[in-house]
Amino acid sequence: MTAGGALPADEGAVPGFSPALRWLDTSGERGDGADGPAVVVLDQTRLPAQERDLVCRDVPGLVAAIRSLAVRGAPVLGLAGAYGVALAAARGEDVEAAARLLAEARPTAVNLGFGVRRALAAHRAAADRGSAEAARAALAAARELHREDALASEAMAAEGLRLLRDLLPEPAGEAGGWRLLTHCNTGALVSGGGGTALAVVRAAHRAGLLERLWVDETRPLWQGARLTAWEAGREGMPYAVLADAAAGSLFAAGRVDAVLVGADRIAADGAVANKVGTYPLAVLARHHGVPFVVVAPVSTIDPATPSGAGIVIEEREGDEVTTARPGVRVAPEGAGAYNPAFDVTPGELVTAVVTERGVMRPPYREGPAAVPPGAGVGEAG
Numbered sequence: 001m002t003a004g005g006a007l008p009a010d011e012g013a014v015p016g017f018s019p020a021l022r023w024l025d026t027s028g029e030r031g032d033g034a035d036g037p038a039v040v041v042l043d044q045t046r047l048p049a050q051e052r053d054l055v056c057r058d059v060p061g062l063v064a065a066i067r068s069l070a071v072r073g074a075p076v077l078g079l080a081g082a083y084g085v086a087l088a089a090a091r092g093e094d095v096e097a098a099a100r101l102l103a104e105a106r107p108t109a110v111n112l113g114f115g116v117r118r119a120l121a122a123h124r125a126a127a128d129r130g131s132a133e134a135a136r137a138a139l140a141a142a143r144e145l146h147r148e149d150a151l152a153s154e155a156m157a158a159e160g161l162r163l164l165r166d167l168l169p170e171p172a173g174e175a176g177g178w179r180l181l182t183h184c185n186t187g188a189l190v191s192g193g194g195g196t197a198l199a200v201v202r203a204a205h206r207a208g209l210l211e212r213l214w215v216d217e218t219r220p221l222w223q224g225a226r227l228t229a230w231e232a233g234r235e236g237m238p239y240a241v242l243a244d245a246a247a248g249s250l251f252a253a254g255r256v257d258a259v260l261v262g263a264d265r266i267a268a269d270g271a272v273a274n275k276v277g278t279y280p281l282a283v284l285a286r287h288h289g290v291p292f293v294v295v296a297p298v299s300t301i302d303p304a305t306p307s308g309a310g311i312v313i314e315e316r317e318g319d320e321v322t323t324a325r326p327g328v329r330v331a332p333e334g335a336g337a338y339n340p341a342f343d344v345t346p347g348e349l350v351t352a353v354v355t356e357r358g359v360m361r362p363p364y365r366e367g368p369a370a371v372p373p374g375a376g377v378g379e380a381g
């Protein structure tokens with residue numbers, strides 16, 4: 001990380017946020033001496049205490065980074081998948097085998113497979129021009145996806161702010177602003193640009209409309225308390241971290257004006273898979289008449305999955321629940337644990353889905369404003 005907290009932008013990426021991941025073409029830039037290309041990620045398992053790069057010089061190393069959540073969050077997983085294919089190609093390895101390893105690293109976020117397929121398609125299309133050309137094509141595809149994702153973040157921020165202005169009263173004078181609640185982390189750390197839901201919150205903040213960002217701590221891995229708090233603090237946002245279980249009392253006190261969350265996969269029926277704890281927020285929001293807004297690029301929409309029942313929910317190790325953090329045990333030795341990384345919110349509980357191509361509203365399949373053109377491109381693109 002540079003002093004300003006941002007990695008030097010890779011020449012192929014879109015300058016700006018993108019602290020999460022970049023392609024390293026040559027060695028030495030970080031003095032590690034090793035040769036050859038690498039995928040460099042900002043190790044999110046060390047944040048907020050340490051801002052440390054993790055240099056992945058081969059696909060197994062990148063897969064381990066994905067599985068450990070050193071790099072995490074649906075859109076950036078798509079970039080990791082695409083750059084991973086490019087890395088295998090640049091190393092002259094079996095690209096098809098690498099693609100399978102990458103796509104299987106985490107099952108729920110559709111973006112991972114989408115990114116892998118995008119770079120793999122480019123590699124295959126150039127294969128008849130030789131391995132070097134095919135490797136260049138895979139990297140070019142990854143960089144194109146990176147730029148698309150950064151631009152998508154900007155578009156979602158604008159679309160989301162416009163939607164909030166439609167849904168919420170314009171704060172009058174000194175009467176503060178909007179009190180927005182978010183879950184998990186959906187900022188620049190999950191994206192090639194400024195993120196998804198947190199990009200909308202950032203836009204509201206910059207417009208002087210944010211009175212308070214309520215940050216769900218997001219057990220068991222604390223993405224909210226660690227990562228969203230880190231991002232919000234760097235942006236000067238007025239925020240407060242809360243226990244996930246405290247959200248209900250905020251709704252009951254009328255202190256939440258809208259909920260904004262990300263998504264890992266949106267099924268054809270509008271069901272949304274997102275970090276575990278999202279579904280209870282949707283139920284609370286509906287009970288209290290508060291808008292529940294999902295912010296996700298169209299690459300997260302998966303028409304191949306008909307309904308929420310078809311979304312594979314990643315089950316993670318029980319020790320993530322039975323310990324406060326690695327080595328700090330909370331539950332007794334031998335305690336059983338239930339640790340789904342995601343849950344599924346039925347589409348009818350969602351007020352709107354903000355994408356870079358416009359806003360979708362239930363029931364999604366009717367009317368001109370239902371699904372923006374180009375939505376549902378969760379395939380290889």
Ligand SMILES: CSC[C@H]1O[C@H](OP(=O)(O)O)[C@H](O)[C@@H]1O
Nearest residue numbers: 072073074184190262263274275
């Ligand atoms: C909008 S992408 C961020 C999305 O990904 C998170 O999951 P994880 O931290 O396990 O990668 C969470 O579901 C966020 O909403």
